[in-house]
Amino acid sequence: MTVNRRCIIRLSRYKNALVRLKNLGFVKVFSDNLADAAGVNSAQVRKDFSIFGLTGNKRGGYRVDELLEELNRILGKDRVQEAVIAGVGNIGAALLQYNGFEKEGIKIRAGFEIDPSKFRERPGVSVLSLEKMGGYIRSNGIEIGIIAVPDFAAQQVLEIMVNSGIRGVLNFAPIRLRSSSSCIINSVNLVAELENVIYFTRIADKNFEDNESQNT
Amino acid sequence: MTVNRRCIIRLSRYKNALVRLKNLGFVKVFSDNLADAAGVNSAQVRKDFSIFGLTGNKRGGYRVDELLEELNRILGKDRVQEAVIAGVGNIGAALLQYNGFEKEGIKIRAGFEIDPSKFRERPGVSVLSLEKMGGYIRSNGIEIGIIAVPDFAAQQVLEIMVNSGIRGVLNFAPIRLRSSSSCIINSVNLVAELENVIYFTRIADKNFEDNESQNT
DNA sequence: GCCGTTTTGTAACTTTTTTCACAAAAAAAA
DNA sequence: TTTTTTTTGTGAAAAAAGTTACAAAACGGC
Ligand SMILES: NC(=O)c1ccc[n+]([C@@H]2O[C@H](COP(=O)([O-])OP(=O)(O)OC[C@H]3O[C@@H](n4cnc5c(N)ncnc54)[C@H](O)[C@@H]3O)[C@@H](O)[C@H]2O)c1
Ligand SMILES: NC(=O)c1ccc[n+]([C@@H]2O[C@H](COP(=O)([O-])OP(=O)(O)OC[C@H]3O[C@@H](n4cnc5c(N)ncnc54)[C@H](O)[C@@H]3O)[C@@H](O)[C@H]2O)c1
Numbered sequence: 028m029t030v031n032r033r034c035i036i037r038l039s040r041y042k043n044a045l046v047r048l049k050n051l052g053f054v055k056v057f058s059d060n061l062a063d064a065a066g067v068n069s070a071q072v073r074k075d076f077s078i079f080g081l082t083g084n085k086r087g088g089y090r091v092d093e094l095l096e097e098l099n100r101i102l103g104k105d106r107v108q109e110a111v112i113a114g115v116g117n118i119g120a121a122l123l124q125y126n127g128f129e130k131e132g133i134k135i136r137a138g139f140e141i142d143p144s145k146f147r148e149r150p151g152v153s154v155l156s157l158e159k160m161g162g163y164i165r166s167n168g169i170e171i172g173i174i175a176v177p178d179f180a181a182q183q184v185l186e187i188m189v190n191s192g193i194r195g196v197l198n199f200a201p202i203r204l205r206s207s208s209s210c211i212i213n214s215v216n217l218v219a220e221l222e223n224v225i226y227f228t229r230i231a232d233k234n235f236e237d238n239e240s241q242n243t
Numbered sequence: 244m245t246v247n248r249r250c251i252i253r254l255s256r257y258k259n260a261l262v263r264l265k266n267l268g269f270v271k272v273f274s275d276n277l278a279d280a281a282g283v284n285s286a287q288v289r290k291d292f293s294i295f296g297l298t299g300n301k302r303g304g305y306r307v308d309e310l311l312e313e314l315n316r317i318l319g320k321d322r323v324q325e326a327v328i329a330g331v332g333n334i335g336a337a338l339l340q341y342n343g344f345e346k347e348g349i350k351i352r353a354g355f356e357i358d359p360s361k362f363r364e365r366p367g368v369s370v371l372s373l374e375k376m377g378g379y380i381r382s383n384g385i386e387i388g389i390i391a392v393p394d395f396a397a398q399q400v401l402e403i404m405v406n407s408g409i410r411g412v413l414n415f416a417p418i419r420l421r422s423s424s425s426c427i428i429n430s431v432n433l434v435a436e437l438e439n440v441i442y443f444t445r446i447a448d449k450n451f452e453d454n455e456s457q458n459t
Numbered sequence: 460g461c462c463g464t465t466t467t468g469t470a471a472c473t474t475t476t477t478t479c480a481c482a483a484a485a486a487a488a489a
Numbered sequence: 490t491t492t493t494t495t496t497t498g499t500g501a502a503a504a505a506a507g508t509t510a511c512a513a514a515a516c517g518g519c
Contacts, residue, residue, distance in 0.1 A: 028473080029476095032443075036439060040419070043417055044433075055497070059496085064419055067477090074476095084486095084496085085496055086484070086485045087496080102327075102441065117341050121337035125333050147483090171437070194444045202259070203256070215433070216499090218255070218343065219256070221349055221389075222251065223255070224247060224429045225349075226251045228410045228476085246507095250506095273467090283507090289467065298467080300515070301467045302516050304466070304467085305468080
């Protein structure tokens with residue numbers, strides 16, 4: 028009944044499924060279809076919706092476009108969400124270059140580095156000195172940060188972010204970050220995800236539930 | 244009491260914490276310390292260990308090196324785990340280049356592409372034509388695959404992998420993949436992870452539990 | 460060798476999450 | 490119009506996950 032991480036991840040999945048259904052020309056959808064697309068039970072879908080007051084029609088299911096609009100609103104897509112990245116190495120650069128964020132209403136405004144060879148000032152997405160990060164976040168009112176620096180630098184980067192106004196962080200460094208409660212932190216540890224695959228592959232047991240992303 | 248995804252993710256975290264403790268010269272560790280490093284309760288740590296028969300000493304805690312060795316064994320680090328990647332775009336290239344896998348006993352042996360401009364044959368990690376993937380997997384006995392292709396290509400790539408002997412997959416495409424029970428699939432959806440951060444940032448409510456990677 | 464302290468290992472309990480199951484509404488068929 | 494079918498919305502039940510709490514073991518000091 029409460030909204031938790033997994034619930035929101037499921038909403039993202041429902042949303043993705045709805046976008047595809049819409050592109051295929053579907054007008055209505057049943058909880059069954061969404062359940063199937065998201066890999067859950069249909070009662071779960073209806074229950075998730077009931078938390079947010081999303082209702083359908085007895086027998087008629089849900090209208091794809093209405094539902095999609097509501098999910099988008101819940102997921103914060105009613106306005107562009109701006110973010111910055113610290114660390115423009117392998118992962119950071121991959122995220123900066125990814126063009127899929129744009130159509131999800133997520134805009135990465137700038138990257139920040141300590142390695143000057145990675146700097147590049149230009150329209151669109153600049154990569155600037157880490158020293159400029161705090162000021163940039165503050166003057167642009169950015170609330171979302173992505174941490175893609177080596178583990179030993181992550182906590183320090185987080186602190187700069189939080190002190191400058193960042194309220195939510197997606198972290199790729201394989202370390203537990205500590206922050207004040209004013210900032211929520213979601214960490215994605217890709218090595219752990221692979222270790223997970225390896226473990227369940229080895230025991231070849233189907234005790235496995237899909238990660239919820241995913242993500243988690 | 245059962246081994247689930249989150250439990251294995253926690254083991255990865257304990258392992259990471261132990262590596263750091265070992266490097267700092269620690270010889271013993273208490274469930275409390277690991278709990279703190281992993282962001283969980285100390286009873287959770289002991290319970291996780293009890294599932295795998297990992298025991299410590301009443302009062303003395305756990306020996307760091309023994310525990311680390313056992314966790315490494317459980318997580319499949321007793322031998323090098325080989326993997327292949329399909330799709331060497333932003334994410335695929337970031338993973339191929341990442342040198343942190345090596346010291347975790349994970350070796351990405353090759354990448355596979357449909358875009359010839361991405362091909363590069365050379366010692367170490369080659370990027371080859373997708374057409375060669377099945378044969379490569381088979382002849383090298385690879386069991387782990389990483390999918391980093393666009394969503395519309397992911398299911399098809401998965402099928403080639405599974406038919407060639409892949410038993411576990413880490414998927415980055417934001418779509419639900421379907422496979423026979425012989426292959427486990429763990430999907431990481433980075434957009435959903437960001438949407439999660441955005442959601443919980445907006446409601447500014449601390450109903451939030453950290454992703455289990457964090458996965459998870 | 461005894462006593463107080465610390466920390467494990469786990470049984471019992473609590474909380475959270477998921478699934479079941481069914482009345483009620485709506486559409487379609489008769 | 491009445492009946493049948495379908496699908497929602499939600500309590501109640503079940504299952505899963507996490508926490509509490511404490512006996513038992515082990516260490517250190519005396
Ligand atoms: N690339 C992967 O596939 C992968 C996989 C698993 C985990 N990770 C984790 O993701 C993080 C980034 O990995 P990567 O492969 O991109 O590493 P990378 O070394 O390629 O990039 C890190 C970048 O951060 C920069 N940097 C270092 N300290 C900084 C600081 N204080 N402020 C700003 N920038 C700083 C470096 O100059 C570098 O460009 C690491 O914590 C790594 O463990 C990456
Ligand atoms: N890069 C990111 O930050 C990011 C974020 C979220 C999700 N994703 C997801 O990860 C996946 C990869 O993203 P990306 O940014 O690396 O995309 P990309 O377009 O940079 O790379 C995809 C690569 O796959 C190759 N490809 C296409 N079809 C193929 C096939 N059938 N077999 C082999 N290779 C094929 C393309 O040639 C391309 O090089 C996508 O599904 C994307 O939605 C990426």
